[in-house]
Amino acid sequence: MGHSSNQMDFTEGQISKKMLLFSWPIFFANLLQTSYQFIDSIWVGNLIGSHALAAISISATVVFTILSFIIGVNGASLTVLSQYKGAKDEEGLKKALNTFVFVLGTLTIVLGIIGLMFAETILIWLGTPDTTLPMAVSYLQLNFIGIVFLFGYNFIGTVLRAMGDSKTPIRFVIIAVILNTILDPLFISGFNMGIEGAALATIVSQGIAFLYGLIYSITKTGVPFTMPTIPEKTQFIALFRMGLPSGLSMMVISAGVMAIMSVVTTFGEEVVAGFGAAQRIDSLIMLPAMTLGSAVNSMAGQNIGAQKWDRVSLITKSGLFLIGTVTVIISCIAFIFAPIFIALFVNDESTIEYGARYLRLVAFFYPFLGINFVLNGIVRAAGAFFPVLILNIISFWVLRYPLTYWFAVWLGEDGIALGMGVSFIISSLFASGYYMFGNWHKYAVVEKTE
Numbered sequence: 001m002g003h004s005s006n007q008m009d010f011t012e013g014q015i016s017k018k019m020l021l022f023s024w025p026i027f028f029a030n031l032l033q034t035s036y037q038f039i040d041s042i043w044v045g046n047l048i049g050s051h052a053l054a055a056i057s058i059s060a061t062v063v064f065t066i067l068s069f070i071i072g073v074n075g076a077s078l079t080v081l082s083q084y085k086g087a088k089d090e091e092g093l094k095k096a097l098n099t100f101v102f103v104l105g106t107l108t109i110v111l112g113i114i115g116l117m118f119a120e121t122i123l124i125w126l127g128t129p130d131t132t133l134p135m136a137v138s139y140l141q142l143n144f145i146g147i148v149f150l151f152g153y154n155f156i157g158t159v160l161r162a163m164g165d166s167k168t169p170i171r172f173v174i175i176a177v178i179l180n181t182i183l184d185p186l187f188i189s190g191f192n193m194g195i196e197g198a199a200l201a202t203i204v205s206q207g208i209a210f211l212y213g214l215i216y217s218i219t220k221t222g223v224p225f226t227m228p229t230i231p232e233k234t235q236f237i238a239l240f241r242m243g244l245p246s247g248l249s250m251m252v253i254s255a256g257v258m259a260i261m262s263v264v265t266t267f268g269e270e271v272v273a274g275f276g277a278a279q280r281i282d283s284l285i286m287l288p289a290m291t292l293g294s295a296v297n298s299m300a301g302q303n304i305g306a307q308k309w310d311r312v313s314l315i316t317k318s319g320l321f322l323i324g325t326v327t328v329i330i331s332c333i334a335f336i337f338a339p340i341f342i343a344l345f346v347n348d349e350s351t352i353e354y355g356a357r358y359l360r361l362v363a364f365f366y367p368f369l370g371i372n373f374v375l376n377g378i379v380r381a382a383g384a385f386f387p388v389l390i391l392n393i394i395s396f397w398v399l400r401y402p403l404t405y406w407f408a409v410w411l412g413e414d415g416i417a418l419g420m421g422v423s424f425i426i427s428s429l430f431a432s433g434y435y436m437f438g439n440w441h442k443y444a445v446v447e448k449t450e
Contacts, residue, residue: 007221008164010299011086011306016318019295023322025166027291029157032173034283036180043184044198052195055136058128062119063143065254066111070151072250073104073243074158075297079381080242081162082298083445086305092446094224097159099231099239108151115144135195142196146203152210156217161298168221172213179205242445245389246380252389256396260420263405267413270348274355275416277345281359285334285366288326292319293373300381305446316378316435323370335363358417365421368428375431384440394430399423 008022037060045053077100084093115122119140120133128136143150153176157169180201187197217223231239264275296319303311334341342355372395376388400423407415407422434440 006165006167008166010164010302010315011308011311015299015311015314016322019292019299019315019318019322022164022166022299023291023295025170026161026294027287029166029170029173030287030291031284032170032177034287036173036177039177039181040184040198040202043188044195047185047188048194048198051132052135052198054129054132055139055195056198058123058126058132058136059140059143061258062115062122062126062140063147065251065258066115067147067151068250068254069247070104070107070111071154072247073107073239074100074151074155075250075380076239076242076246076385077104077155078158078162078294078297079301079383079385080238080445081159082164082301082381083305083383085163086302086308087446089305089446090224094226095232095235096238097224098226098228099235100155101225102228102231103236103239103243104151104155105148105228108148112144112147115147116141119144139195139199142199142203146199146206149203149206149210153206153213156210156213156223159223160217160221161294162301163221163223164298164302165221166295166298168216169213171216172209175212176205176209179208238445242383242385245385249385249389249392252392252396256401259396259401260404260416263401263408264416266408267416270351271354271413271416273346273348274342274351274353275358277342277351277355278358278362280345281334281341282362285330286369288330289323289366289370289373292323292370293377295319296374296377297381300378304382304441309441312378312381312441316374319374319377320371323374324367327367327370331363331366334366335360338363354413357414361414361417362421365424368424371428372424372431375428375435379435379438379440382440383443383445384438387434387438387440391427391431391434395423395427399426 008018010018010022040056041053044056077096080096080100081093084096120137123133123136123140153172157172160166160168183201183204184198187193187201188195189197191197193200214225218225265272296315299315300312303309303315338356338359339352342352342359346352346355376391380388400420403423404416404419407419409415411418
């Protein structure tokens, strides 16, 4: 198997240096992914109007919730493949990769077909306004047709990161973002296709990025992709043992986000708009934590595969130090510039005022969220997906949603931010407790699936 020069071996060498070198491309790719939605919103909002913008916002929620299960299972592939890579087990790597391609490919196609058939039903069930519904339906249906490409190029990126290569996946994201930026206005206005043009631009960009990624990873990086065959029973069982709780974890999170939205909507339009704008900033603030969660997952995974547990605890310490430093700096910036950030998305005075207040209240709770991401990333690297599912259920359904609700009842709209903040602190205590006293390092990935 050929190896790309971009592939890093985390089982030796200085940890904090490799963590920085490995993390920044993941951060950059995540940032570009976020800008993808940004660009879509800007073109659609300006070229078609606010009804169309509402249509793509609602559709994006549906796609994320349906894809969240697959994203979760995809997360399990990062652990399994990085452990085989660390254990230098080429045959096991090949078999595991085939299993993931077969199962995830089938799942994506099935969900795409279901989504295409029930798009209108789902949107009506979500309470989509009548004026927005026709646009939302056609946009969502086209998105479901292209769901294989969206998932495909993300999966190839995950496989490469498991191999220790975080630089190559940036190429695929850059291709998709540049193409989408050019094709959006061309299809929407040039070919006069409206919102269908925006959806088509997305499918074409992601389709080309996927094909490029597939060809590149086979020819240049030596990833052992083969034509998918039906996997062995033991491989299936191993995948579902980890993939199922991992997929459910993501669904628990996306359903939790929707539940919190139901608390926010009780306060009327200005608070909803302010909260929506703050969430956009929130998703950018969260990127370093998500990045490090993914980086420590690959790094610890390789070392667990190689049975180097002393390095795993060093990775945890480096990860916590790095995320602590970064989130404190980001919290200060968010606190100082909150009104300016919110004003990027909305121009209504009272909306900006609420959005900025929300951001300032929640800002200094972000470091605790960072602790969660890093510790859960390490635990996931060991294959302990079921405990992470339990931690996520506690985090969202025992803490975040009830606390947000109670604080909002008690303190009004400001309670939303404080309820969220307090839940971040308590969640980080649960995550730390499980990391220190739990049995996560007893989970075996490589031995049992060989």
